Amino acid sequence: xxxxxxxxxxxxxxxxxxxxxxxIDCVVFxxxxxxxxxxxLQPHDETKWLLPGGFVQKxxxxxxxxxxxxxxxxxxxxxxxxxxxVFGDPDRAKFHHDLYRDTLPDEQNWFANRFLSIGYYALVDxxxxxxxxxxxxxxxxxxxxxxxxxxxxxxxxIFKTALDTLRLQLNYQxxxxxxxxxxxxxxxxxxxxxxxxxxxLDRRNFQRRILGFGILNRAEQPRKGGAxxxxxxxxxxxxxxxxxxxxxxxxxx
Amino acid sequence: xxxxxxxxxxxxxxxxxxxxxxxIDCVVFxxxxxxxxxxxLQPHDETKWLLPGGFVQKxxxxxxxxxxxxxxxxxxxxxxxxxxxVFGDPDRAKFHHDLYRDTLPDEQNWFANRFLSIGYYALVDxxxxxxxxxxxxxxxxxxxxxxxxxxxxxxxxIFKTALDTLRLQLNYQxxxxxxxxxxxxxxxxxxxxxxxxxxxLDRRNFQRRILGFGILNRAEQPRKGGAxxxxxxxxxxxxxxxxxxxxxxxxxx
DNA sequence: AAACAATGGTGTATAAAGTACACAATTGTA
DNA sequence: TACAATTGTGTACTTTATACACCATTGTTT
Numbered sequence: 429x430x431x432x433x434x435x436x437x438x439x440x441x442x443x444x445x446x447x448x449x450x451x452i453d454c455v456v457f458x459x460x461x462x463x464x465x466x467x468x469l470q471p472h473d474e475t476k477w478l479l480p481g482g483f484v485q486k487x488x489x490x491x492x493x494x495x496x497x498x499x500x501x502x503x504x505x506x507x508x509x510x511x512x513x514v515f516g517d518p519d520r521a522k523f524h525h526d527l528y529r530d531t532l533p534d535e536q537n538w539f540a541n542r543f544l545s546i547g548y549y550a551l552v553d554x555x556x557x558x559x560x561x562x563x564x565x566x567x568x569x570x571x572x573x574x575x576x577x578x579x580x581x582x583x584x585x586i587f588k589t590a591l592d593t594l595r596l597q598l599n600y601q602x603x604x605x606x607x608x609x610x611x612x613x614x615x616x617x618x619x620x621x622x623x624x625x626x627x628x629l630d631r632r633n634f635q636r637r638i639l640g641f642g643i644l645n646r647a648e649q650p651r652k653g654g655a656x657x658x659x660x661x662x663x664x665x666x667x668x669x670x671x672x673x674x675x676x677x678x679x680x681x
Numbered sequence: 682x683x684x685x686x687x688x689x690x691x692x693x694x695x696x697x698x699x700x701x702x703x704x705i706d707c708v709v710f711x712x713x714x715x716x717x718x719x720x721x722l723q724p725h726d727e728t729k730w731l732l733p734g735g736f737v738q739k740x741x742x743x744x745x746x747x748x749x750x751x752x753x754x755x756x757x758x759x760x761x762x763x764x765x766x767v768f769g770d771p772d773r774a775k776f777h778h779d780l781y782r783d784t785l786p787d788e789q790n791w792f793a794n795r796f797l798s799i800g801y802y803a804l805v806d807x808x809x810x811x812x813x814x815x816x817x818x819x820x821x822x823x824x825x826x827x828x829x830x831x832x833x834x835x836x837x838x839i840f841k842t843a844l845d846t847l848r849l850q851l852n853y854q855x856x857x858x859x860x861x862x863x864x865x866x867x868x869x870x871x872x873x874x875x876x877x878x879x880x881x882l883d884r885r886n887f888q889r890r891i892l893g894f895g896i897l898n899r900a901e902q903p904r905k906g907g908a909x910x911x912x913x914x915x916x917x918x919x920x921x922x923x924x925x926x927x928x929x930x931x932x933x934x
Numbered sequence: 935a936a937a938c939a940a941t942g943g944t945g946t947a948t949a950a951a952g953t954a955c956a957c958a959a960t961t962g963t964a
Numbered sequence: 965t966a967c968a969a970t971t972g973t974g975t976a977c978t979t980t981a982t983a984c985a986c987c988a989t990t991g992t993t994t
Binding site: 447448449450484486487488489490491511513514516517518542544546596598599600621625629676678680681 | 743795
């Protein structure tokens with residue numbers, strides 16, 4: 429928790445630079461060792477956690493604000509970001525307000541503002557990320573999707589909505605370029621899908637379907653040196669991938 | 682265009698009641714005589730048009746704000762509303778700013794603020810709507826989807842994004858309960874789909890697919906009195922419809 | 935060296951869904 | 965009574981989805 433002086437200074441700066449009623453919260457997904465990960469922050473003196481977030485500068489496009497915020501937490505520059513929902517319950521930040529209620533009077537306390545939060549989800553390369561805590565936080569680290577701690581504010585809802593959106597997205601858009609390394613095997617990619625969807629898929633049918641999308645290139649040489657039969661290596665055909673991103677997979681009608 | 686006094690008064694009131702950097706814009710779809718309609722406003726002394734919109738009261742949930750705004754424009758109370766995107770370009774409201782730049786200094790002029798606009802689209806019963814202009818507008822009226830006038834600000838983009846979202850929605854959610862009258866024929870419902878998608882569909886396959894969703898009830902008696910063969914009347918099975926809304930139609934994976 | 939365990943590649947048969955297409959029934963009009 | 969417009973319905977064909985089994989490679993165990 430911040431001291432009165434720190435909070436005062438932060439509030440003054442924030443009022444000068446940021447829009448007063450907008451925040452951004454990001455659900456950052458990574459994938460490592462067959463596990464879906466989410467980047468979380470643990471505030472000082474807290475057991476619960478928060479999603480990385482921040483505010484929008486007065487003349488900054490929101491897309492750029494989200495990128496800036498994530499660059500500060502991950503070190504990454506060009507991040508796949510998708511805006512998915514605005515969370516606008518008037519009481520959503522009650523925790524923050526209460527936390528600092530006695531430290532400063534409301535007029536001086538930035539966190540007494542009402543913030544509508546724009547939710548973004550990000551798909552990032554796990555190895556490219558160097559998690560970096562902000563001034564309010566003790567820790568900034570990856571957490572497994574199936575071992576999520578309790579979250580503060582309405583971040584539980586934001587996280588769940590992001591995951592739902594991602595699962596829906598899976599039905600009409602390619603996923604994976606931002607989460608997988610440059611080369612990967614079919615079982616590895618399948619694991620990603622299984623983790624996102626939280627269910628097992630049939631190996632053979634998965635392969636047929638994914639290849640049917642026509643966005644993968646198979647390398648000449650299979651991966652060698654590992655135990656067991658050497659698997660083929662695949663990479664995304666970036667042009668076709670981008671095209672599928674804009675076009676979508678299936679018409680439906 | 683407002684007089685200096687009117688703008689001053691409006692600005693004072695707005696500053697007192699509304700969040701200073703958020704607006705809401707709504708794309709209201711209706712369906713009548715085989716035509717998709719959108720509700721538009723024409724400001725005083727303007728040739729271009731605007732989507733109905735408004736601001737969020739300081740302690741009001743955004744969903745409620747959208748409902749309030751639409752109630753003022755349509756008279757309708759319980760509207761199917763779907764938040765679909767936030768438009769956050771810093772220059773998106775440049776037109777408004779310029780328009781009133783010489784009337785009042787920026788500090789006093791509400792429209793000098795930067796507004797992020799939350800986009801909602803609404804599906805409404807055409808006959809239930811009594812269009813009602815606001816204080817800034819000369820006209821509030823339905824316009825045909827295939828005869829849209831030029832729009833101001835970034836409302837062209839907002840409209841297009843809403844339509845794209847609606848088309849996507851069509852693939853995994855039922856549409857129509859909010860747009861069709863209580864009873865309707867299969868060709869009428871097909872016309873709705875064709876209008877939204879802007880393409881012809883096969884009668885027989887459409888019927889099979891729609892019925893396959895299991896959300897329609899067929900009336901005992903066909904419609905009578907019209908020319909030609911009497912068509913059957915259908916109505917939505919509200920319970921199943923609601924269920925399909927939450928569940929979605931197809932898994933994909 | 936042979937058997938085994940673990941992993942990965944591939945094909946086929948069946949079911950379900952999507953697509954294309956044609957004919958018959960009703961009603962008002964010429 | 966013939967005709968035009970509209971609506972209802974079925975069937976063959978293609979594509980996609982699903983379920984399922986066998987063989988190949990590699991390191992480890994005996």
